[in-house]
Amino acid sequence: xATVTPRTLSGFMELLPPPxxxxxxxxxxxxxxxxxxxxxxLDTPVIESSEVxxxxxxxxxxxxxxxxxxxxxxxxxxFDLTVPLAKYVALHYNDLSFPFRRYQIGKVYRGExxxxxxxxxxxxxxxxxxxxxxxxxxxxxxxxxxISETFTRLGLRRFQIRVNNRKILNxxxxxxxxxxxxxxxxxxxxxxxxxxxEKVKTLLTEDCGLTEQQAGEILGFMAISGSNEAxxxxxxxxxxxxxxxxxxxxxxxxxxxxxxxxxxxxEKFAVDLTIARGLDYYTGTVYExxxxxxxxxxxxxxGGRYDNxxxxxxxKILPGxxxxxxxTRLFYVLSEQGMLNPEMDxxxxxxxxxPMTEDLTPAVSFAAxxxxxxxxxxxxxxxxxxxxxxxxxxxxxIPFVVxxxxxxxxxxxxxxxxxxxxxxxxxxELGRLEQAGIYKQVTLPTEEALAYLRRLLDQRPPQAPIVxxxxxxxxxxxxxxxxx
Amino acid sequence: xATVTPRTLSGFMELLPPPxxxxxxxxxxxxxxxxxxxxxxLDTPVIESSEVxxxxxxxxxxxxxxxxxxxxxxxxxxFDLTVPLAKYVALHYNDLSFPFRRYQIGKVYRGExxxxxxxxxxxxxxxxxxxxxxxxxxxxxxxxxxISETFTRLGLRRFQIRVNNRKILNxxxxxxxxxxxxxxxxxxxxxxxxxxxEKVKTLLTEDCGLTEQQAGEILGFMAISGSNEAxxxxxxxxxxxxxxxxxxxxxxxxxxxxxxxxxxxxEKFAVDLTIARGLDYYTGTVYExxxxxxxxxxxxxxGGRYDNxxxxxxxKILPGxxxxxxxTRLFYVLSEQGMLNPEMDxxxxxxxxxPMTEDLTPAVSFAAxxxxxxxxxxxxxxxxxxxxxxxxxxxxxIPFVVxxxxxxxxxxxxxxxxxxxxxxxxxxELGRLEQAGIYKQVTLPTEEALAYLRRLLDQRPPQAPIVxxxxxxxxxxxxxxxxx
Numbered sequence: 031x032a033t034v035t036p037r038t039l040s041g042f043m044e045l046l047p048p049p050x051x052x053x054x055x056x057x058x059x060x061x062x063x064x065x066x067x068x069x070x071x072l073d074t075p076v077i078e079s080s081e082v083x084x085x086x087x088x089x090x091x092x093x094x095x096x097x098x099x100x101x102x103x104x105x106x107x108x109f110d111l112t113v114p115l116a117k118y119v120a121l122h123y124n125d126l127s128f129p130f131r132r133y134q135i136g137k138v139y140r141g142e143x144x145x146x147x148x149x150x151x152x153x154x155x156x157x158x159x160x161x162x163x164x165x166x167x168x169x170x171x172x173x174x175x176x177i178s179e180t181f182t183r184l185g186l187r188r189f190q191i192r193v194n195n196r197k198i199l200n201x202x203x204x205x206x207x208x209x210x211x212x213x214x215x216x217x218x219x220x221x222x223x224x225x226x227x228e229k230v231k232t233l234l235t236e237d238c239g240l241t242e243q244q245a246g247e248i249l250g251f252m253a254i255s256g257s258n259e260a261x262x263x264x265x266x267x268x269x270x271x272x273x274x275x276x277x278x279x280x281x282x283x284x285x286x287x288x289x290x291x292x293x294x295x296x297e298k299f300a301v302d303l304t305i306a307r308g309l310d311y312y313t314g315t316v317y318e319x320x321x322x323x324x325x326x327x328x329x330x331x332x333g334g335r336y337d338n339x340x341x342x343x344x345x346k347i348l349p350g351x352x353x354x355x356x357x358t359r360l361f362y363v364l365s366e367q368g369m370l371n372p373e374m375d376x377x378x379x380x381x382x383x384x385p386m387t388e389d390l391t392p393a394v395s396f397a398a399x400x401x402x403x404x405x406x407x408x409x410x411x412x413x414x415x416x417x418x419x420x421x422x423x424x425x426x427x428i429p430f431v432v433x434x435x436x437x438x439x440x441x442x443x444x445x446x447x448x449x450x451x452x453x454x455x456x457x458x459e460l461g462r463l464e465q466a467g468i469y470k471q472v473t474l475p476t477e478e479a480l481a482y483l484r485r486l487l488d489q490r491p492p493q494a495p496i497v498x499x500x501x502x503x504x505x506x507x508x509x510x511x512x513x514x
Numbered sequence: 515x516a517t518v519t520p521r522t523l524s525g526f527m528e529l530l531p532p533p534x535x536x537x538x539x540x541x542x543x544x545x546x547x548x549x550x551x552x553x554x555x556l557d558t559p560v561i562e563s564s565e566v567x568x569x570x571x572x573x574x575x576x577x578x579x580x581x582x583x584x585x586x587x588x589x590x591x592x593f594d595l596t597v598p599l600a601k602y603v604a605l606h607y608n609d610l611s612f613p614f615r616r617y618q619i620g621k622v623y624r625g626e627x628x629x630x631x632x633x634x635x636x637x638x639x640x641x642x643x644x645x646x647x648x649x650x651x652x653x654x655x656x657x658x659x660x661i662s663e664t665f666t667r668l669g670l671r672r673f674q675i676r677v678n679n680r681k682i683l684n685x686x687x688x689x690x691x692x693x694x695x696x697x698x699x700x701x702x703x704x705x706x707x708x709x710x711x712e713k714v715k716t717l718l719t720e721d722c723g724l725t726e727q728q729a730g731e732i733l734g735f736m737a738i739s740g741s742n743e744a745x746x747x748x749x750x751x752x753x754x755x756x757x758x759x760x761x762x763x764x765x766x767x768x769x770x771x772x773x774x775x776x777x778x779x780x781e782k783f784a785v786d787l788t789i790a791r792g793l794d795y796y797t798g799t800v801y802e803x804x805x806x807x808x809x810x811x812x813x814x815x816x817g818g819r820y821d822n823x824x825x826x827x828x829x830k831i832l833p834g835x836x837x838x839x840x841x842t843r844l845f846y847v848l849s850e851q852g853m854l855n856p857e858m859d860x861x862x863x864x865x866x867x868x869p870m871t872e873d874l875t876p877a878v879s880f881a882a883x884x885x886x887x888x889x890x891x892x893x894x895x896x897x898x899x900x901x902x903x904x905x906x907x908x909x910x911x912i913p914f915v916v917x918x919x920x921x922x923x924x925x926x927x928x929x930x931x932x933x934x935x936x937x938x939x940x941x942x943e944l945g946r947l948e949q950a951g952i953y954k955q956v957t958l959p960t961e962e963a964l965a966y967l968r969r970l971l972d973q974r975p976p977q978a979p980i981v982x983x984x985x986x987x988x989x990x991x992x993x994x995x996x997x998x
Contacts, residue, residue: 034569036605036827039587042559044602046609047616054555066885068863068892071538075526075635076560076621077580085518096561096589098582100625103523105580118528121520125530127909129896131862132531137560141584151559161896168874168895175882291878293886343520378615379552390652394775398659401550402777408552411652412613412645425611 041142041150043358048376048427053361055374055495056184057135060155060355063180064133067172069157072132074114076139080104082117085342094140107139111156112339112352119160120343128162129169135357147366149358158352160339165349170315170335171285173353174299175292177319177331180355185371185494188322189330191294192302195282195315196334199306201275202251202268206244214238216306219252223304223325227253252304258286261301278314285315313337317353323499327363331355364496374493377427379408381483384419386435393434396444396476403484423449430483444479447471448486525626525634527842532860532911537845539858539979540668541619544639544839547664548617551656553641556616558598560623564588566601569826578624591623595640596823596836603644604827612646613653619841631850633842642836644823649833654799654819655769657837658783659776661803661815664839669855669978672806673814675778676786679766679799680818683790685759686735686752690728698722700790703736707788707809711737736788742770745785765798797821801837807983811847815839848980858977861911863892865967868903870919877918880928880960887968907933914967928963931955932970 038044045053061071080097083106096107108114111134119130135155142148157176159169174191181189203212218233227249234245254264265279282301289299307316314335321327333353340348364370381400385393393409400407408428410419423431433445451463451470460470467485474482522528529537545555564581567590580591592598595618603614619639626632641660643653658675665673687696702717711733718729738748749763766785773783791800798819805811817837824832848854865884869877877893884891892912894903907915917929935947935954944954951969958966 032604032826032828034566034826036566036601036824037563038559038601038605039561039563039589042561044558046606047554047556050555050557053557065862066888066890068866068890070531070862071534072531073534073537074528075522077523077526077623077635079521079523082518082520096582096584098580100580105523117520117522120516121522122530127906129894131892139561151561164896166895166897168893172893179885288874288878291875291882293882340520342516342518344516378549378554382552390772391775394772398775398777401663404550406550406552408615409652409656410613411650412648413650422611 039150040144041148043149043152043362047378049361049365049370051376051378052370052374052495053357056357056361057153057155059183059495060135060180060357061133063176063183064157066179067131067157067176069131069133072115072118072134073136074108074111074118074134076107076137077105078108078114078117080106082343083108083113086113091140094142096139096141108136109140110138111136111154111354112158115156115158115160115352116340116348117343119348120340120346123344123346128160129165130160131157132160133157147359147362149362152356152358155355155357156352158339158350160348160350163347163349165351167281167284167314168288169351170281171288172292173315173317173333173351174285174289175294177317177353178294178298181319181331183494185496185498186321187498189298190320190322191299191331192305192318192320193282193285193299193315194301194303194305195278195285196306196312197274197278197314198265198282198303199278201272201278204274205268205271206247208240208244211238211240213310215240215248219248219304220306222252254303258289258296258299258301261303262286281314307332307334311336311338315351321363324363324367330360330363369496369498371493371495371497373497374495375427375429375490377429378406379426379428380406380487381408381430381432382419382423382426382428383407383409383432383434384416385409385411386433387439392439396432396434396480399476399480400483403480405480405483405487430486432479432483438473441473442475443473444476445471445473446479446482523634524628525632527633527636527846531862533845533849533854535860535862536854536858536979537841540841540845541637541639543667543979544619544664544841545617547660547667548641550663551615551641551660553615553617556599556602556618557620558592558595558602558618560591560621561589562592562598562601564590566827567592567597570597575624578626580623580625592620593624594622595620595638595838596642599640599642599644599836600824600832601827603832604824604830607828607830612644613649614644615641616644617641631843631846633846636840636842639839639841640836642823642834644832644834647831647833649819649835651765651768651798652772653835654765655772656776657799657801657817657835658769658773659778661801661837662778662782665803665815667978669980669982670805671982673782674804674806675783675815676789676802676804677766677769677783677799678785678787678789679762679769680790680796681758681762681798682749682766682787683762685756685762688758689752689756690731692724692728695722695724697794699724699732703732703788704790706736738787742773742780742783742785745787746770762798769799791816791818795820795822799835805847808847808851814844814847853980853982855977855979855981857981858979859911859913859974861913862890863910863912864890864971865892865914865916866903866907866910866912867891867893867916867918868900869893869895870917871923876923880916880918880964883960883964884967887964889964889967889971914970916963916967922957925957926959927957928960929955929957930963930966 095109098105137151138154139151141150177191203209215238218230222230231245231249234240254261262283269276305316305318312334316334318329319331331353335351337349338347339350383393383397397407397409429450431447438444448470579593582589621635622638623635625634661675687693699722702714706714715729715733718724738745746767753760789800789802796818800818802813803815819835821833822831823834867877867881881891881893913934915931922928932954
């Protein structure tokens with residue numbers, strides 16, 4: 031007798047099979063795309079020694095940690111994939127070759143206050159490039175290319191990667207004599223999108239103690255906008271006052287210069303001087319990625335350049351650049367926005383075989399043949415009424431049913447029914463399809479039935495897991511390349 | 515300054531990049547093979563409410579659980595994937611279609627005593643087929659086919675799936691009037707392999723309180739061996755004395771009957787009456803899988819038929835059959851035995867591009883083109899000596915290096931060096947390869963260079979992650995089918 035009510039903890043995503051298939055497809059695309067750029071997969075433990083995991087943590091993060099003891103051991107669940115990477119690189123330094131490029135897609139844990147769309151267990155999908163002592167600026171230019179390609183392959187079109195350089199900000203604040211206050215100022219400027227320039231100015235003067243003129247200079251600087259070229263041109267007028275600023279401008283100019291060669295469409299990338307990233311370890315290029323039609327969601331993919339990944343674990347200087355997709359949250363948002371592609375194949379099988387005879391040997395052999403041909407096949411052998419069997423295929427969205435009755439077996443044949451074709455097609459449409467070799471139902475010798483199924487399955491257009499409105503600029507871009 | 519010594523907890527597997535690539539390849543094969551058989555992927559939380567997770571647990575398992583509190587919540591890390599499946603099916607019953615076929619590859623946690631080859635965090639790879647009220651015997655026949663195909667695709671050849679049926683054992687013990695002692699007897703008989711029949715007989719009489727005659731009957735029964743047909747024939751002589759036994763014999767006969775049709779080679783499958791499986795919820799077919807050359811490892815893949823998956827969570831009767839691969843332990847054993855394929859490609863990239871000019875635009879464009887063609891490409895832009903760059907490619911086992919110098923760029927060409935070809939090939943061998951269009955180093959127009967790389971990469975033979983000795987029977991089998 032049932033004694034416990036089954037439940038899943040709040041803040042933990044547990045998907046039904048069709049959305050899980052979409053999530054798997056997304057992860058598969060991430061793995062394949064990251065691999066194309068020469069990243070190697072890593073997998074580190076979910077549990078680490080608290081001493082190791084919390085070497086650097088503090089404040090808000092530490093409060094959210096799942097921390098516990100087992101025997102004598104003080105243990106914690108990882109709260110991101112960056113700290114375990116730092117540990118990994120410090121620990122295995124002698125066995126790695128640098129630059130070390132790794133991706134990791136894994137679950138992390140934060141005991142946040144439960145609220146809609148916030149998760150306590152969630153996937154992060156991270157890429158990082160770690161140098162040994164030095165890391166060339168080109169890695170920072172490559173990151174937006176990888177993210178642009180990744181999101182495009184997922185089916186996302188209306189997104190923009192926003193980029194800035196912390197050296198530009200640090201240099202600029204140094205010119206104003208505000209280096210000590212830079213952190214506070216950046217936190218305040220970060221609110222521009224939300225509260226507007228007037229309120230930011232008030233905060234800068236009242237809370238940060240800036241003069242009216244300093245606040246005005248900052249807001250003027252942050253207001254620089256336009257095309258990437260226009261922003262860079264405006265920044266040129268600040269050159270020569272501060273070495274750090276000048277280096278940041280060099281770096282940003284290099285990043286922008288190589289974008290087109292890396293294949294990033296211009297409209298997918300914007301220099302944005304208001305981006306700073308809260309974490310204090312970013313030291314160069316910083317990235318945020320926004321969905322243009324859903325700015326309220328905030329950044330769906332963020333990261334940047336840091337100068338010393340593993341300073342708590344090793345005296346080796348390990349600069350790097352990385353970026354992270356909050357995959358569980360992104361999936362949740364896509365689902366909420368109706369952006370998961372309903373056309374994507376989420377069926378557990380391509381073919382359901384319904385044997386109609388007592389001896390199942392022919393059905394079992396046919397299933398084995400289909401699987402050898404790479405066709406996902408389920409053999410349905412439950413004792414149910416015909417209608418229940420068809421309803422099973424329908425509910426699971428399996429596109430083809432194969433009947434194997436005595437007539438078929440005697441003739442060495444199989445009957446294939448196409449469940450994706452409507453029952454009430456007009457005769458002329460049906461005729462047109464039959465001329466193209468596509469039948470509502472057809473009986474074929476088993477070898478031909480297998481080839482027929484393989485052909486129809488191969489004809490399915492590939493479906494991205496996300497549906498998004500086309501980017502308005504894309505049409506123009508295409509016609510521009512046609513222009514003489 | 516470094517303040518904490520980086521370390522990974524003992525009992526937690528953390529792999530270097532090349533073995534990690536092999537592990538990923540194994541998981542990829544598992545996912546693809548399970549999908550071919552119509553299983554849908556699931557992902558459930560690592561953390562569950564202790565009340566839910568431990569509804570059934572007790573004894574040894576409960577002691578090993580990672581259990582802790584967070585706020586008011588009493589939480590536990592999952593210790594297998596079966597209990598979360600039971601919860602999932604009970605919780606989402608109305609949204610699922612039955613038979614429900616799912617696979618799950620995920621980490622589970624057991625705080626076992628640390629010892630070599632034992633893991634506290636390890637992957638299980640499970641498949642289960644769950645019926646609603648009933649589940650046809652054919653699912654029990656299909657499981658060995660799936661496992662045989664899975665291990666074969668992984669590259670394992672010398673393995674055997676051993677099968678028994680709990681009804682045969684239960685019926686047999688009932689005939690002897692030993693139903694009450696069946697659990698104790700099965701635990702004792704399970705030691706046959708380790709301690710031999712004499713000692714088992716002693717334990718049966720002295721510890722279990724059986725008569726000499728009963729113990730003799732049991733050992734006689736357990737000694738039934740030979741081909742599957744021979745064992746089934748011997749079992750026929752017991753038929754008619756007990757209804758449960760007879761049903762078990764029917765089921766086992768059905769499972770054996772369909773093996774060939776399912777494509778399981780005869781030598782990969784053995785009826786073995788000594789298999790019982792410890793867990794008391796198995797009620798029909800039970801499976802163990804042994805590596806023929808490493809019986810000391812025990813079963814690498816076990817499972818069976820159960821009559822009621824989720825009795826603690828629902829009054830619905832949910833019979834099923836499932837089997838689980840202990841993936842982390844299997845990987846460890848393969849690694850220890852030197853059975854991980856050294857020929858398998860574990861490089862993070864197929865091509866390393868070494869630009870030789872200041873302007874990197876042509877190199878970036880060529881990298882983008884290679885990636886569009888599906889070639890895993892890394893652009894190397896660090897300021898290092900030529901020798902250090904080549905050594906980087908060598909260490910990472912990247913097969914091709916592309917040089918883009920001023921000469922190449924002026925000519926719209928790229929120089930491709932094949933690092934897998936030895937430097938000291940005899941001239942005649944070199945000539946033979948060049949005639950086949952394979953060069954130690956060649957400069958080609960960029961489009962042709964891309965096509966050349968694509969061709970050479972496509973020519974690589976596919977490599978399974980495991981290398982195993984060929985099964986001795988395979989050659990005979992092949993020639994037998996040739997015989998008139």
